[in-house]
Amino acid sequence: xxxxxxxxxxxxxxxxxxxxxxxxxxxxxxxxxxxxxxxxxxxxxxxxxxxxxxxxxxxxxxxxxxxxxxxxxxxxxxxxxxxxxxxxxxxxxxxxxxxxxxxxxxxxxxxxxxxxxxxxxxxxxxxxxxxxxxxxxxxxxxxxxxxxxxxxxxxxxxxxxxxxxxxxxxxxxxxxxxxxxxxxxxxxxxxxxxxxxxxxxxxxxxxxxxxxxxxxxxxxxxxxxxxxxxxxxxxxxxxxxxxxxxxxxxxxxxxxxxxxxxxxxxxxxxxxxxxxxxxxxxxxxxxxxxxxxxxxxxxxxxxxxxxxxxxxxxxxxxxxxxxxxxxxxxxxxxxxxxxxxxxxxxxxxxxxxxxxxxxxxxxxxxxxxxxxxxxxxxxxxxxxxxxxxxxxxxxxxxxxxxxxxxxxxxxxxxxxxxxxxxxxxxxxxxxxxxxxxxxxxxxxxxxxxxxxxxxxxxxxxxxxxxxxxxxxxxxxxxxxxxxxxxxxxxxxxxxxxxxxxxxxxxxxxxxxxxxxxxxxxxxxxxxxxxxxxxxxxxxxxxxxxxxxxxxxxxxxxxxxxxxxxxxxxxxxxxxxxxxxxxxxxxxxxxxxxxxxxxxxxxxxxxxxxxxxxxxxxxxxxxxxxxxxxxxxxxxxxxxxxxxxxxxxxxxxxxxxxxxxxxxxxxxxxxxxxxxxxxxxxxxxxxxxxxxxxxxxxxxxxxxxxxxxxxxxxxxxxxxxxxxxxxxxxxxxxxxxxxxxxxxxxxxxxxxxxxxxxxxxxxxxxxxxxxxxxxxxxxxxxxxxxxxxxxxxxxxxxxxxxxxxxxxxxxxxxxxxxxxxxxxxxxxxxxxxxxxxxxxxxxxxxxxxxxxxxxxxxxxxxxxxxxxxxxxxxxxxxxxxxxxxxxxxxxxxxxxxxxxxxxxxxxxxxxxxxxxxxxxxxxxxxxxxxxxxxxx
Numbered sequence: 001x002x003x004x005x006x007x008x009x010x011x012x013x014x015x016x017x018x019x020x021x022x023x024x025x026x027x028x029x030x031x032x033x034x035x036x037x038x039x040x041x042x043x044x045x046x047x048x049x050x051x052x053x054x055x056x057x058x059x060x061x062x063x064x065x066x067x068x069x070x071x072x073x074x075x076x077x078x079x080x081x082x083x084x085x086x087x088x089x090x091x092x093x094x095x096x097x098x099x100x101x102x103x104x105x106x107x108x109x110x111x112x113x114x115x116x117x118x119x120x121x122x123x124x125x126x127x128x129x130x131x132x133x134x135x136x137x138x139x140x141x142x143x144x145x146x147x148x149x150x151x152x153x154x155x156x157x158x159x160x161x162x163x164x165x166x167x168x169x170x171x172x173x174x175x176x177x178x179x180x181x182x183x184x185x186x187x188x189x190x191x192x193x194x195x196x197x198x199x200x201x202x203x204x205x206x207x208x209x210x211x212x213x214x215x216x217x218x219x220x221x222x223x224x225x226x227x228x229x230x231x232x233x234x235x236x237x238x239x240x241x242x243x244x245x246x247x248x249x250x251x252x253x254x255x256x257x258x259x260x261x262x263x264x265x266x267x268x269x270x271x272x273x274x275x276x277x278x279x280x281x282x283x284x285x286x287x288x289x290x291x292x293x294x295x296x297x298x299x300x301x302x303x304x305x306x307x308x309x310x311x312x313x314x315x316x317x318x319x320x321x322x323x324x325x326x327x328x329x330x331x332x333x334x335x336x337x338x339x340x341x342x343x344x345x346x347x348x349x350x351x352x353x354x355x356x357x358x359x360x361x362x363x364x365x366x367x368x369x370x371x372x373x374x375x376x377x378x379x380x381x382x383x384x385x386x387x388x389x390x391x392x393x394x395x396x397x398x399x400x401x402x403x404x405x406x407x408x409x410x411x412x413x414x415x416x417x418x419x420x421x422x423x424x425x426x427x428x429x430x431x432x433x434x435x436x437x438x439x440x441x442x443x444x445x446x447x448x449x450x451x452x453x454x455x456x457x458x459x460x461x462x463x464x465x466x467x468x469x470x471x472x473x474x475x476x477x478x479x480x481x482x483x484x485x486x487x488x489x490x491x492x493x494x495x496x497x498x499x500x501x502x503x504x505x506x507x508x509x510x511x512x513x514x515x516x517x518x519x520x521x522x523x524x525x526x527x528x529x530x531x532x533x534x535x536x537x538x539x540x541x542x543x544x545x546x547x548x549x550x551x552x553x554x555x556x557x558x559x560x561x562x563x564x565x566x567x568x569x570x571x572x573x574x575x576x577x578x579x580x581x582x583x584x585x586x587x588x589x590x591x592x593x594x595x596x597x598x599x600x601x602x603x604x605x606x607x608x609x610x611x612x613x614x615x616x617x618x619x620x621x622x623x624x625x626x627x628x629x630x631x632x633x634x635x636x637x638x639x640x641x642x643x644x645x646x647x648x649x650x651x652x653x654x655x656x657x658x659x660x661x662x663x664x665x666x667x668x669x670x671x672x673x674x675x676x677x678x679x680x681x682x683x684x685x686x687x688x689x690x691x692x693x694x695x696x697x698x699x700x701x702x703x704x705x706x707x708x709x710x711x712x713x714x715x716x717x718x719x720x721x722x723x724x725x726x727x728x729x730x731x732x733x734x735x736x737x738x739x740x741x742x743x744x745x746x747x748x749x750x751x752x753x754x755x756x757x758x759x760x761x762x763x764x765x766x767x768x769x770x771x772x773x774x775x776x777x778x779x780x781x782x783x784x785x786x787x788x789x790x791x792x793x794x795x796x797x798x799x800x801x802x803x804x805x806x807x808x809x810x811x812x813x814x815x816x817x818x819x820x821x822x823x824x825x826x827x828x829x830x831x832x833x834x835x836x837x838x839x840x841x842x843x844x845x846x847x848x849x850x851x852x853x854x855x856x857x858x859x860x861x862x863x864x865x866x867x868x869x870x871x872x873x874x875x876x877x878x879x880x881x882x883x884x885x886x887x888x889x890x891x892x893x894x895x896x897x898x899x900x901x902x903x904x905x906x907x908x909x910x911x912x913x914x915x916x917x918x919x920x921x922x923x924x925x926x927x928x929x930x931x932x933x934x935x
């Protein structure tokens with residue numbers, strides 16, 4: 001082996017040996033080495049990024065290194081792609097990498113990242129001709145040769161005495177090479193002798209069916225004579241790839257990637273790499289690709305996939321193939337990142353975090369997922385369709401749907417017997433038409449009769465219901481559905497049109513049977529009411545091939561509102577949902593014959609599961625503010641309603657339209673005995689106005705989230721009793737008897753502690769709220785790093801979840817919410833939550849909405865109040881002096897600036913969750929003298 005640093009001037013015999021650090025931002029020239037290795041066709045020179053020598057310079061020898069990462073770039077990048085991982089490995093040696101709460105010390109890793117032959121600053125090969133799409137030119141490297149090349153470099157750099165575990169890492173076609181090397185024992189045993197401990201891959205593919213279309217960006221490059229022109233003769237392919245950054249790459253970063261490929265004589269490897277894509281059965285590298293795919297299907301090695309979802313080259317079908325092919329695999333899917341994931345996002349934390357977990361082994365305690373808290377034990381597991389079976393012959397009302405009318409023009413009613421038989425028939429239809437346990441089913445149906453029938457049939461079959469919120473918008477819903485990757489889509493016309501236009505995955509079923517033209521245009525395979533008719537009278541029962549789902553099987557993926565970041569898929573098992581329904585029965589005092597009027601989407605679907613008549617008012621449940629007082633009263637009359645569940649946004653509109661009520665409607669509302677409102681804090685004035693309409697109701701405001709719908713509860717009596725307290729934030733009451741709530745204190749910079757406090761130790765300390773309850777989420781879907789950072793397994797053998805909410809307990813054990821962890825403001829006086837100051841300012845009669853944001857570096861942020869005044873004539877930008885003075889006087893924090901906007905942006909679902917990151921970005925531009933734009 002010849003190992004030498006990159007030197008200047010460049011040796012005449014090696015024209016690619018100089019890397020100018022001034023042209024390579026983020027690159028340390030001390031990483032660069034030239035390695036001579038024996039390949040299958042002789043001794044070759046490789047440029048290699050290797051942090052080993054720098055670690056040694058810092059006194060870290062081979063025995064002090066926790067792991068070695070072998071990183072392989074794709075086409076047309078080079079080892080520059082891995083500079084962030086290299087730097088993170090060095091900083092971990094100084095203790096400067098944070099993996100998140102409870103994650104332990106970041107491992108010290110040595111990064112070895114070779115430039116492949118004919119690529120980067122490695123040796124250029126002799127080419128007798130330009131590459132062709134046939135992949136037959138022998139002068140270009142094949143997939144099999146590249147796998148052997150990688151092992152040759154590893155053999156030169158990793159000695160036989162090495163004891164550090166080795167992990168492969170790859171991207172693009174480098175992903176195939178790294179996975180092939182990690183799983184090919186024959187290649188390694190005849191060369192390096194290294195046995196990798198695990199595999200990490202960014203966007204890549206290990207199999208492509210010849211019948212599948214080639215991704216659009218590659219079609220042109222592979223088009224015969226165009227190949228050499230776009231990849232070698234011109235830098236078109238290189239430029240196209242570098243344009244895929246999300247967000248766009250800076251000019252100096254693009255220049256750095258282009259450094260090894262300045263002339264056509266430098267780009268032969270780019271063309272050769274494209275020519276070696278084995279898209280057809282006759283391609284010379286097809287057998288090598290098949291070998292890699294087969295090896296992955298049989299390997300026991302653990303794997304981490306990090307995936308940029310906006311990649312136009314490695315589409316979701318390649319991700320799905322890898323997930324099905326590898327047994328021991330976890331994935332983190334970045335919904336808004338693209339092909340150049342290592343540039344788009346900081347992947348060093350999930351990479352180092354996963355390696356840390358592999359080094360430590362699976363020594364986390366197994367949490368008790370069913371244990372009860374307090375005096376009220378959660379009962380035995382009961383399937384969600386239990387009441388449908390139990391009351392299958394009952395003629396009492398199970399549902400009243402005010403959004404549709406029957407043949408007589410009256411609200412549509414369904415008995416328990418009819419609903420039970422309908423769900424059974426649809427479930428039989430699902431099974432007979434191919435739906436299997438574990439299949440994911442996207443439910444693009446408005447809440448009401450249709451969605452309820454379809455949902456319980458899906459659950460009965462063992463399918464996993466994927467529920468997205470229309471409030472996400474077209475783009476948000478499309479991202480969410482693609483992330484969940486359903487095998488089926490059930491929809492009404494708007495949802496099916498979205499699936500058709502967006503080419504969303506899944507076999508499509510309509511609710512009602514459509515005419516042949518619509519079926520063809522929407523690509524339908526059937527309808528749920530078609531199944532209900534075809535299989536009418538058939539009772540669904542488990543079979544040997546399709547048994548009832550296990551309690552621990554996934555039942556649903558519920559997507560968050562997206563109001564505090566990209567919408568996340570929250571996984572619930574049948575066991576978790578069973579615990580939730582039992583908690584609802586206890587909290588709502590549901591008895592046989594109870595009637596629940598649900599104007600809040602999550603609870604509009606749970607009536608059959610808790611044994612209550614479910615009443616859907618005439619409104620858009622996904623747009624709560626569309627609920628009027630008349631709609632509420634008419635639904636209460638039709639359903640003999642005793643309980644109402646509605647969001648604060650819905651109740652606000654009910655109060656505003658109360659003047660439209662007649663005597664009969666007011667009398668109906670006076671029969672309500674229980675009113676619950678969740679999704680956002682309920683202001684006391686609104687509570688009082690609502691109670692004028694429902695004077696005999698107990699008004700409760702539960703606190704929860706998509707990850708756990710019920711955590712604590714506060715009633716209107718308590719709200720009035722605490723009105724004079726000076727606690728920061730909004731009081732959400734005491735935790736439910738089955739919930740444990742702990743606090744993870746925040747440090748000066750707003751970072752959450754690893755240590756959890758409960759009881760007296762948690763009083764009046766600003767902290768992140770951490771929960772443990774039988775009815776909370778099982779985890780996030782395809783979000784490995786989020787799961788790793790939000791899960792706590794080290795306390796009392798329970799499963800705990802970091803909520804991301806911040807607040808404090810008062811001395812009476814009541815919980816107060818002060819904001820979100822990502823909304824913490826960090827001035828030089830110490831971190832605080834925005835909720836308290838916002839409440840202070842919100843009391844000003846001139847203010848409609850307000851948001852407190854931090855501008856500037858963490859730890860020295862300026863505090864900025866962004867207000868939406870009632871006076872719409874005030875121009876956006878810096879607030880007038882009088883308004884600024886009023887805002888500053890309303891609270892005790894040191895506000896640096898007060899800005900005016902005509903609209904403080906909030907989410908659609910709750911009409912209250914403020915988009916503070918957007919406001920902070922806008923405020924920074926305004927304070928920097930930029931143009932004042934609309935939000």
